Amino acid sequence: MSPMLKYQLNDYKKPVLYYYMIFIAIFILSAGSTNITFNGSTSSIQFAGIEFASMIFLFVTGLNSFKDNFFMGIQNGVTRKELFKTHLLEMIIIAAVMSVADQIFLVIGGQVANVISSLEFSGLMQIGYPEYFSNQSLLILTLTNLVFKFVLYTMAIAIGYFITVAFYRMSKKIKTIVSVGIPVTLFMLLPMLDELLYSAGIVDLHISSRIGNFMLAVTGSSSGNPWIACLFFFVIMTLMCALSWLLLRRATIKNR
Amino acid sequence: MKIELKDVSKKFQDTQALNKVNLNFEEEKIYGLLGRNGAGKSTILNIIANRQWASDGQVFIDGQSAWENSQAQKKVYLMSEKCMYPGSMKGEKALKWSAAFYPEFDLDYAKFLADAFELNLNKKVSSLSTGYSSIFKLIVALSVNTPFVFFDEPVLGLDANHRELFYQKLIEKYSEKPFTVVISTHLIEEISQIIEEIIIIDHGKIIFNESCEELLQRGYTVSGPINIVDRLVAGLNRIGSDQLGGLKTVTILGEQNFSDLPKGIEIGKLDLQKLFIKITSNKGVNNDHESNA
Amino acid sequence: MKLNFDDNRPIFLQIAEGIEDGILTDVFKEGEQIPSITEISVTYQINPATALKGINLLVEEEIIFKKRGVGMFVKSGAVSKLEEKRRNEFFENYVKKMIEEAGKLKISKQEIVAMIGRGFLDNEN
Numbered sequence: 034m035s036p037m038l039k040y041q042l043n044d045y046k047k048p049v050l051y052y053y054m055i056f057i058a059i060f061i062l063s064a065g066s067t068n069i070t071f072n073g074s075t076s077s078i079q080f081a082g083i084e085f086a087s088m089i090f091l092f093v094t095g096l097n098s099f100k101d102n103f104f105m106g107i108q109n110g111v112t113r114k115e116l117f118k119t120h121l122l123e124m125i126i127i128a129a130v131m132s133v134a135d136q137i138f139l140v141i142g143g144q145v146a147n148v149i150s151s152l153e154f155s156g157l158m159q160i161g162y163p164e165y166f167s168n169q170s171l172l173i174l175t176l177t178n179l180v181f182k183f184v185l186y187t188m189a190i191a192i193g194y195f196i197t198v199a200f201y202r203m204s205k206k207i208k209t210i211v212s213v214g215i216p217v218t219l220f221m222l223l224p225m226l227d228e229l230l231y232s233a234g235i236v237d238l239h240i241s242s243r244i245g246n247f248m249l250a251v252t253g254s255s256s257g258n259p260w261i262a263c264l265f266f267f268v269i270m271t272l273m274c275a276l277s278w279l280l281l282r283r284a285t286i287k288n289r
Numbered sequence: 290m291k292i293e294l295k296d297v298s299k300k301f302q303d304t305q306a307l308n309k310v311n312l313n314f315e316e317e318k319i320y321g322l323l324g325r326n327g328a329g330k331s332t333i334l335n336i337i338a339n340r341q342w343a344s345d346g347q348v349f350i351d352g353q354s355a356w357e358n359s360q361a362q363k364k365v366y367l368m369s370e371k372c373m374y375p376g377s378m379k380g381e382k383a384l385k386w387s388a389a390f391y392p393e394f395d396l397d398y399a400k401f402l403a404d405a406f407e408l409n410l411n412k413k414v415s416s417l418s419t420g421y422s423s424i425f426k427l428i429v430a431l432s433v434n435t436p437f438v439f440f441d442e443p444v445l446g447l448d449a450n451h452r453e454l455f456y457q458k459l460i461e462k463y464s465e466k467p468f469t470v471v472i473s474t475h476l477i478e479e480i481s482q483i484i485e486e487i488i489i490i491d492h493g494k495i496i497f498n499e500s501c502e503e504l505l506q507r508g509y510t511v512s513g514p515i516n517i518v519d520r521l522v523a524g525l526n527r528i529g530s531d532q533l534g535g536l537k538t539v540t541i542l543g544e545q546n547f548s549d550l551p552k553g554i555e556i557g558k559l560d561l562q563k564l565f566i567k568i569t570s571n572k573g574v575n576n577d578h579e580s581n582a
Numbered sequence: 583m584k585l586n587f588d589d590n591r592p593i594f595l596q597i598a599e600g601i602e603d604g605i606l607t608d609v610f611k612e613g614e615q616i617p618s619i620t621e622i623s624v625t626y627q628i629n630p631a632t633a634l635k636g637i638n639l640l641v642e643e644e645i646i647f648k649k650r651g652v653g654m655f656v657k658s659g660a661v662s663k664l665e666e667k668r669r670n671e672f673f674e675n676y677v678k679k680m681i682e683e684a685g686k687l688k689i690s691k692q693e694i695v696a697m698i699g700r701g702f703l704d705n706e707n
Contacts, residue, residue, distance in 0.1 A: 036386075036389040036390045037390075039389065040386060040389070101375040101376075104373040104374070104375075105373060105374065105375060105386070107338075107339060107340055107373065108367075108373035108374070109386070109387065109390035109391070110338075110339075110359065110362035110363050110365070110366070110390065110391075111359065111362075111390070112339065112357045112358065112359045112362060113339075113357060114357055114359075115359055283342065285335075285340060285341040285342065286335065286340035286341065286371065286373075319629055453627070456627050457624045457627065460620075460623045460624050460627060460628075460629075460630065461620060461624050463630060464619055464620040464623055464624075464630035465620060467630075482593060482626070482627055482628040482629065482632070483627060483628065483629050484629065485629050485631055485632075502592060502632075505592075506592070
């Protein structure tokens with residue numbers, strides 16, 4: 034194993050460990066607290082889509098895994114090419130480990146939820162693709178579940194990483210334009226334009242609905258097929274990685 | 290084994306930081322890379338160490354292209370003003386990781402140096418004062434054992450005792466196991482006896498690149514009454530002059546061959562610091578600016 | 583050993599001279615070891631190549647010798663050799679120059695001799 038990979042994995046070890054410790058603590062606490070009654074009514078606790086939590090966690094770690102590693106690598110004679118390769122390897126390793134871990138949690142959580150009736154425990158697949166979930170054999174289901182998580186997680190890391198590399202490469206001016214421009218365009222200009230075009234009769238369907246439909250289609254929700262989502266996540270992940278490399282290739286250490 | 294820079298240029302937006310720089314860093318020599326702030330010293334080092342890329346030209350380390358070449362990069366270490374370690378990393382950890390990246394890194398020596406400089410390795414590197422941050426980076430650079438080690442402003446924030454200790458340890462290390470040392474600084478006086486080769490850079494161009502001893506022997510000062518001095522140095526390569534009342538001192542670069550010195554004229558030794566100030570100040574060189582005044 | 587970097591002469595000559603002075607004043611006795619290149623360069627904070635150049639000068643003049651892997655030693659007979667060398671230098675640098683200067687000032691031979699006598703007297707007091 035290259036020293037850089039060892040270094041980066043070592044860097045990831047603590048946050049991942051903390052993440053699962055907190056996760057387990059919350060789970061045990063809630064499993065215990067379900068027996069307590071408030072005002073005569075038993076509380077019901079839902080753990081729905083634990084993958085979503087992991088995805089956010091990995092997106093944030095993706096955001097945090099560029100600058101420090103880039104500086105440390107360059108100081109120690111590691112090339113950008115090696116840094117990128119290490120990033121890919123690390124992404125694959127972390128996503129794989131967490132996919133398996135989350136899958137194990139899903140199984141254990143499901144068993145515990147079976148015993149404690151007021152506890153609900155379900156994965157993203159179960160919620161997003163109920164039909165597929167109830168129709169497949171356990172083996173196929175587990176496999177789909179693992180692949181689904183894996184591509185989802187790699188995508189989350191890849192997006193986070195891309196955003197930081199992109200911000201690192203931007204000049205102060207562009208940084209400001211982007212940080213203001215994107216939310217304004219997305220949440221003000223676009224809805225306004227959408228409404229304008231629709232009320233003027235130029236488009237027969239809201240752009241937002243079209244986007245919504247597109248999202249439903251590419252995540253396989255409309256067809257009930259999680260493999261379509263896997264493909265979509267994979268494409269996004271590949272795109273993000275490719276763009277990250279183009280930006281990293283010429284990244285420099287600014288003097289001050 | 291050497292480092293070669295061939296026609297290296299660097300442009301930042303609208304400023305030309307380096308202009309066709311040609312340089313060699315030979316094996317086992319101590320170089321002083323001198324220049325004023327913003328002259329391009331750091332840019333040269335940053336390009337060699339892959340922190341920045343050259344807009345034009347090429348850098349070779351031991352015959353291999355330096356850019357994005359891990360094999361070549363393993364032969365150089367750059368200690369820079371900028372702290373490259375993560376904010377939460379402690380000194381001890383940073384040393385440990387340096388040892389993981391550089392197989393020749395001498396961890397015991399690094400700890401010995403930390404002791405000598407009274408550096409607390411349990412502190413986060415990023416929380417160290419300017420002086421101790423420099424010290425930490427110096428310790429890594431002195432322990433890394435790569436064939437080329439670059440020091441960019443190594444004594445920034447160090448007190449006189451620590452500066453002396455650094456120069457001593459550097460010489461000790463170098464004389465026990467020679468390596469190529471490049472010290473980039475504007476504190477010339479302190480390193481003038483240590484460096485073998487001197488490179489002076491001004492506005493992105495190399496204006497001097499020769500042995501320190503030769504340069505010192507080539508330069509001298511002539512001082513005395515204005516009219517006699519002026520007559521004596523007419524036609525010589527003047528690089529600067531000072532005037533105090535009727536007394537004038539002119540700094541000359543070139544062979545010293547006065548057959549007989551007129552009364553009241555004194556020949557003095559060239560001071561590296563003074564030479565540096567003279568040749569890098571923006572005043573015209575060799576212009577008869579005094580006649581225009 | 584004292585070094586004066588403001589001196590106009592190259593550092594390596596000053597290093598050689600410093601060691602010669604040490605030998606002449608019995609700081610380094612014949613047959614004894616002198617400081618290593620590392621010690622010299624660290625002490626005076628000079629480039630080891632410069633120190634080596636100074637030392638090599640003394641090796642060429644057969645005042646010191648190197649023992650591989652052990653160090654550098656003062657050769658026997660070094661003191662008398664140095665004394666002779668310094669005497670010659672004394673004549674060249676001081677006596678000749680003095681006579682030259684005296685010529686400019688029109689000081690006669692007798693006057694010089696008298697001055698030297700006076701100098702000795704001053705020194706004794």
